[in-house]
Every structure is written in structure tokens, then in C-alpha cells.
Amino acid sequence: xxxxxxxxxxxxxxxxxxxxxxxxxxxxxxxxxxxxxxxxxxxxxxxxxxxxxxxxxxxxxxxxxxxxxxxxxxxxxxxxxxxxxxxxxxxxxxxxxxxxxxxxxxxxxxxxxxxxxxxxxxxxxxxxxxxxxxxxxxxxxxxxxxxxxxxxxxxxxxxxxxxxxxxxxxxxxxxxxxxxxxxxxxxxxxxxxxxxxxxxxxxxxxxxxxxxxxxxxxxxxxxxxxxxxxxxxxxxxxxxxxxxxxxxxxxxxxxxxxxxxxxxxxxxxxxxxxxxxxxxxxxxxxxxxxxxxxxxxxxxxxxxxxxxxxxxxxxxxxxxxxxxxxxxxxxxxxxxxxxxxxxxxxxx
Ligand code: HEC
Ligand code: HEC
Ligand code: HEC
Ligand code: HEC
Ligand code: HEC
Ligand code: HEC
Numbered sequence: 001x002x003x004x005x006x007x008x009x010x011x012x013x014x015x016x017x018x019x020x021x022x023x024x025x026x027x028x029x030x031x032x033x034x035x036x037x038x039x040x041x042x043x044x045x046x047x048x049x050x051x052x053x054x055x056x057x058x059x060x061x062x063x064x065x066x067x068x069x070x071x072x073x074x075x076x077x078x079x080x081x082x083x084x085x086x087x088x089x090x091x092x093x094x095x096x097x098x099x100x101x102x103x104x105x106x107x108x109x110x111x112x113x114x115x116x117x118x119x120x121x122x123x124x125x126x127x128x129x130x131x132x133x134x135x136x137x138x139x140x141x142x143x144x145x146x147x148x149x150x151x152x153x154x155x156x157x158x159x160x161x162x163x164x165x166x167x168x169x170x171x172x173x174x175x176x177x178x179x180x181x182x183x184x185x186x187x188x189x190x191x192x193x194x195x196x197x198x199x200x201x202x203x204x205x206x207x208x209x210x211x212x213x214x215x216x217x218x219x220x221x222x223x224x225x226x227x228x229x230x231x232x233x234x235x236x237x238x239x240x241x242x243x244x245x246x247x248x249x250x251x252x253x254x255x256x257x258x259x260x261x262x263x264x265x266x267x268x269x270x271x272x273x274x275x276x277x278x279x280x281x282x283x284x285x286x287x288x289x290x291x292x293x294x295x296x297x298x299x300x301x302x303x304x305x306x307x308x309x310x311x312x313x314x315x316x317x318x319x320x321x322x323x324x325x326x327x328x329x330x331x332x333x334x335x336x337x338x339x340x341x342x343x344x345x346x347x348x
Contacts, residue, residue, distance in 0.1 A: 050128065050129075050130060051128075053130060062237070062243075063243065066237050066242075066244035066245045067117075067244040069240055069245045069247075070244060070246050070247070072115070072116045072117075072246065073115060073116075073117075074115075075092075075114075075115030075116065078093055078113045078114070078115055086108050087106065089106055089110045089113055090106055090166075091165075092113070093110055093113035093114055093116075094114045094115060094120030095113065096110050096113060097120050097166070098120055098136070101137050101165070121136065121137070121162055122134045122135055123135065123136040133159065135159055136162070137162040137165045138158075138159055138161050138162055139161060140153050140155035140161060141153065141154060141161070142154075143168055143198070143199065144169075144170060145169045145171055145192070145199075146172060146176075146204075149172055149176050150176075152204050152205060154202055156198070156201065156202070156223075156228045156229065157223070157226070157228065158230060159230050160228035160230045163197075163198065163229040163230075163233075164198035164201075164229070166195070167195040167196070167229075168195075168197070168198040169193060169196035169199045169205060169318065170192065170193040171190075171191065171192050171193065171314075173192075173206060173207035173311060173314050174311050175307055175311060180307060181307055182304050182306055182310075183304070183305060183306075183309075183310035184303070184304045184305075185301070185302055185303065185304075185305060185313070186302065187302065188292070190300050191300070191314060191317040191318060191321070192206075192314060192317070194321045195321065195322070196321070197229070197322055197324065197328050198229075199318075200318075200319070200324075200328040200329050200332065200333065201220075201222075201223075201228070201229070201328045202219070202329075203215075203219065203220065203332040206314070206315055206318060206332075206336050207312070207315050207336070207340075208335075208336070208339075209308060209312065209315075209336075209340055209343045210339065211338065211339030211342045211343060212338075212339070212342060213334070213339055214335065215332065215335045215336075216329075216331045216332055216335065220329045220330065220332065222329075225256065227256075232248045232252045232253070232327075233246045233247070233248050233252075234246065235248070235251050235252030236251055238251060248263070250262065250263070253265065263327055264325075265327075266330070268325070269325035269326055269327065272319070272325040272326035272330075272333055272334070272337070273325055275334070275337040275338065275341065276316065276319060276320055276325075278341055279312065279316045279337060279340055279344070280298070282341065282344040282345065283312065283313055283316060286309060286344065287301055288300060288301060288305055288309050288310075289301065289313065289316075300313055300317070308343045308344070311340070311343075312341075312344050315336045315337065315340045316340065319333055
């Protein structure tokens with residue numbers, strides 16, 4: 001619970017305590033004079049007009065249909081992730097997310113994990129103003145993988161903080177987790193987890209291997225232009241994308257990138273794909289990854305590797321699974337890939 005919500009409760013409690021200590025009530029004072037009548041100005045707004053702005057059947061129906069087209073509604077890993085390991089339910093189960101956001105922890109295994117739905121991201125109103133979408137998780141918060149290391153916070157400056165609670169790395173990069181010359185990759189599942197978009201957007205907590213490309217020191221231009229998760233992934237709905245489908249659509253870009261017909265703006269996606277392929281070849285040649293036919297996936301080879309190889313692997317798998325191909329932060333992604341490639345390239 002945020003401090004702002006606790007404050008009224010605290011004031012109320014202090015009032016009760018103060019009243020409790022009072023002696024007998026004194027006599028009532030004289031009645032005050034009547035107030036002056038109001039002037040005949042403009043009519044007030046109907047009490048329910050602001051409510052109907054959002055709570056109207058057309059909008060609610062259209063949002064429900066959009067939501068049904070989203071991957072959130074699929075909830076592919078709800079049962080498996082939540083019933084087996086409680087640590088998964090904060091992101092994979094809607095009710096787990098609510099418990100985590102409201103109490104800061106998951107109190108053991110959830111037996112009834114539910115798909116992420118309306119009342120998990122949405123909570124109850126606080127101000128009832130037109131921009132009060134009754135959301136939870138809009139505050140800034142620590143990146144989980146950095147708790148106990150640098151305690152880096154995320155703050156995307158708007159409702160996108162809701163997304164960042166789940167779409168972030170779960171694991172610190174190798175040299176932060178266990179500094180040294182070597183690093184043990186202990187499992188074929190090793191990596192930052194499947195959706196480190198918030199880390200990439202903020203340009204933090206990937207393995208910043210030193211090299212000839214410098215890492216950006218200021219946020220990418222999208223941040224100053226107020227372009228965040230919500231801008232790109234919840235633009236106006238059309239053709240099965242935008243709004244509550246959370247699939248980005250090109251209409252969310254063209255107001256600034258006029259004339260663009262796909263997301264490969266400035267060739268960023270093509271460049272990123274090429275760099276990821278180069279890095280993959282190096283990792284394969286050096287025995288860090290292999291293709292596992294049964295899993296139909298590239299996986300790390302379990303064992304002890306040099307620190308820089310483990311870091312380069314961490315960057316490769318995280319930037320691959322991000323799947324925006326650089327769009328989430330073009331200069332940060334390019335610097336990570338160029339320096340990883342440089343570090344693994346043998347000098348003749
Ligand atoms: C800016 C849009 C918006 C406005 C304006 C708005 N609401 Fe909401 N309200 C929402 C959203 C979004 C939710 C959560 C999702 C849902 O149930 O549709 C919600 C949820 C609620 C809930 C909880 C429903 C539940 O299932 O728990 C109540 C009660 C509510 N609103 C009442 C009101 C009232 C009364 C007003 C006017 C004073 C109002 N709202 C104005 C967007 C709005
Ligand atoms: C409670 C945690 C949680 C929150 C909050 C959340 N997501 Fe997700 N998101 C997930 C999970 C888990 C999946 C994968 C669901 C599945 O595969 O069934 C997912 C899937 C997605 C996908 C589809 C990925 C694909 O495989 O195609 C997009 C896009 C997405 N989320 C964007 C967002 C955005 C934008 C926000 C903020 C408005 C957000 N998410 C908020 C957990 C969350
Ligand atoms: C910090 C939030 C978070 C936690 C904690 C978390 N996940 Fe996830 N996980 C996600 C998100 C978000 C996605 C969706 C990624 C996407 O579709 O782009 C995902 C995707 C997955 C996938 C799908 C991978 C694929 O190939 O599509 C699996 C499997 C998975 N998680 C398993 C787990 C398990 C098991 C745990 C607990 C041990 C766990 N997750 C904990 C956020 C989390
Ligand atoms: C993954 C999190 C998430 C889920 C699930 C979700 N919402 Fe939302 N919703 C948001 C966010 C974030 C915004 C604010 C977008 C913005 O800032 O522009 C929002 C905005 C809204 C609004 C007001 C803005 C508008 O689009 O007119 C309504 C109404 C609403 N949601 C209803 C719903 C309903 C109904 C459902 C279930 C069918 C739902 N939401 C499910 C995250 C979510
Ligand atoms: C500048 C626009 C932009 C911003 C900001 C942005 N995204 Fe994306 N995101 C994209 C594009 C474009 C893709 C690739 C979609 C494709 O190729 O179909 C993508 C891909 C994704 C994916 C992979 C699944 C998919 O739909 O392909 C997830 C999950 C995701 N973004 C979540 C987020 C989250 C969470 C944030 C905020 C931390 C965020 N994005 C910020 C544009 C953006
Ligand atoms: C509100 C305006 C705005 C919107 C909307 C917007 N962008 Fe941008 N975008 C910018 C600005 C400003 C820059 C330049 C930032 C810089 O160079 O500092 C930029 C740069 C980029 C770049 C780097 C281009 C290059 O030549 O290096 C990519 C890629 C990009 N945007 C993708 C997207 C995508 C994809 C979307 C929609 C899903 C989108 N943007 C929506 C303002 C926007």
C-alpha cells in the first residue's frame with residue numbers, strides 16, 4: 001500500500017486516539033450566521049457525466065473484445081507457473097499480482113491462479129478525475145534483479161509503470177550477481193527471463209561489457225517525448241492491434257514518424273537482427289550455446305565460462321527474447337551488442 005493511501009488512515013487513527021483521551025465535553029457554542037447565497041452562474045456538471053465517460057456500455061464492450069485478443073487473456077503459463085512455484089505467481093497470475101502489489105510478497109503457493117484480467121491491473125479509484133483509471137502499480141518501484149545490489153528504481157513517468165512491474169528482468173547480470181573472471185551457468189534456463197522490456201527501455205542492468213562503443217548516459221529521446229509502453233502498445237485500436245490488445249500498431253508511431261509503414265524505423269530492427277545473428281554465431285563457435293532439438297530452442301551449455309562469455313550470452317538471450325529488435329531503446333541495444341561482439345571476437 002502506498003504512503004498516500006496510508007496517510008488518511010493514520011490521521012483517522014490519531015483522531016480516534018486523541019478523542020479517546022478527552023475529558024467531558026464542554027457546552028455547545030452559539031450557532032454561526034447563515035452563509036451568503038451563491039450567484040446564478042453556469043450550471044454544474046451532472047454528477048454522473050464523468051463516470052459515464054468510461055463506464056458506458058459501448059466502451060466497456062469494445063475494451064473487453066480487445067482484451068480477448070491479447071496474450072494476457074491467453075494466460076498460457078498460469079496453471080503451471082503459479083501452482084508449482086509461488087515465485088512465479090506475482091507476474092503470471094492476476095490474483096498473484098494483486099497479492100504482490102498490495103502486500104509486497106507472495107504468501108506461499110496459490111491454488112487458484114487466475115488469468116490477468118480487468119480487476120488485477122485495475123483496482124479502485126482514488127481521485128475520480130478523468131485521468132484516474134483506477135490502476136494499481138503506477139508508482140515507481142525497485143527493479144527486482146537489482147534489490148540488494150544497486151537498488152535501481154524504475155519510473156517511466158506514467159501508467160506504464162504498471163507494465164514494468166512484470167515486464168522486467170528477474171536475474172542480475174553475471175558480473176553483478178557473482179563478480180570474478182569466470183561464471184557458472186548452472187541451468188539451461190539461465191538468463192534475465194522472457195520479457196526484460198522495462199530494463200531495456202530505461203537502459204539499465206544489462207551486462208555493460210567495456211568496449212569501443214560508449215553506453216548512453218541520458219534516456220533515449222522517446223522518454224522526453226513521453227513515448228512509453230502505453231503510447232506504443234495501447235494506441236488507438238484498429239485491425240486487432242492497439243488498445244487493450246497490447247499489440248503495438250503503426251498508428252502509434254506515425255504521428256511522429258510520418259510515412260512509416262513498419263516498425264523498422266531508421267533501419268533499427270534490421271541492424272539489431274543482424275547484430276544478434278553475429279553474436280549468436282560467436283556464442284555457438286565458442287561452445288556457449290547449442291541448438292537443442294527436443295526443445296526446439298537455443299540453450300546455454302551448462303558449466304563454467306569466462307565472465308565475458310557469460311555476460312555476452314546474457315545480453316544475447318535477453319535482447320532476443322525482448323523481441324522489439326532494438327525499438328525499446330536503439331542506442332543502448334546497439335552498444336550492448338557491439339561491445340559483446342567485440343569482446344568475443346578473437347584478436348589476431
Ligand atoms: C477515466 C475513466 C474512468 C472514469 C471517469 C471513472 N471510472 Fe470507475 N473505473 C474505471 C476503470 C478503468 C475501472 C476498472 C475496470 C472496470 O471495471 O471497468 C473502474 C472501476 C470502478 C469501480 C469498481 C468496479 C469493480 O468491479 O470493482 C467503481 C465502483 C467505479 N469505477 C465507479 C466510478 C464512479 C462512481 C465514477 C464517477 C464518479 C467513475 N468510476 C469514473 C474507469 C473510470
Ligand atoms: C501481472 C503481470 C503483467 C502486467 C502488469 C503486464 N503484463 Fe504483459 N504479459 C504478462 C505475461 C505473464 C504475459 C504472457 C502471457 C501468456 O503468454 O499467456 C504477457 C504478455 C504481454 C504481451 C504479449 C507478448 C506476446 O507473447 O505476444 C505484450 C505485448 C504485453 N504483455 C505488454 C504489456 C503492457 C504494455 C503492459 C502494461 C499496460 C503489460 N503487458 C502489463 C504479464 C504482465
Ligand atoms: C517479474 C515477472 C515474472 C516472474 C517473477 C516470472 N515471470 Fe515468466 N514471464 C514473465 C513475462 C512478462 C513473460 C511474457 C514474455 C513475453 O511473452 O514476451 C513470461 C514468460 C514466461 C514463459 C514463456 C516463455 C516462452 O517461450 O514464451 C515461461 C515458460 C515462464 N515465463 C515461466 C516462469 C516461471 C516458471 C516462473 C517462476 C519460476 C516465472 N516465469 C516467473 C514475467 C515473469
Ligand atoms: C495488463 C493491465 C490491464 C488489464 C488486464 C486491463 N487494463 Fe484497462 N487499462 C490499463 C492501463 C495501463 C490503462 C491506461 C492507459 C493510458 O494511460 O492511456 C487502462 C485504461 C482503461 C480504461 C480507460 C481508458 C480507455 O481506454 O478509454 C478503461 C475503461 C479500462 N482500462 C477498462 C478495462 C477493462 C474493462 C478491462 C478488462 C476487459 C481492462 N481494462 C483490463 C491496463 C489494463
Ligand atoms: C517506441 C514504441 C515502444 C515502446 C515505448 C515500447 N514498446 Fe514494446 N514493442 C514495440 C514494438 C514495435 C515491438 C515489436 C512488435 C512486433 O514486431 O510485432 C515491441 C515488442 C514488445 C514485446 C514483445 C511482444 C510483441 O508484441 O512483439 C513486449 C512484451 C513489449 N514490447 C512490451 C513493452 C513494455 C512492457 C514496454 C515498456 C517498458 C514497451 N514494450 C515499450 C514498441 C514499443
Ligand atoms: C511522440 C513522438 C513519437 C512517437 C509516437 C514515436 N516515436 Fe520513435 N522517436 C521519436 C523521437 C523524438 C526519436 C528520436 C530520438 C533521438 O534520436 O533522440 C525517435 C526515434 C525512434 C527510433 C530510432 C530511429 C533512428 O533513426 O535511430 C526508432 C526505431 C523509433 N523511434 C521507433 C518508434 C516506433 C516503432 C514507434 C511506434 C510504435 C514510435 N517510435 C513512436 C518520437 C516518437
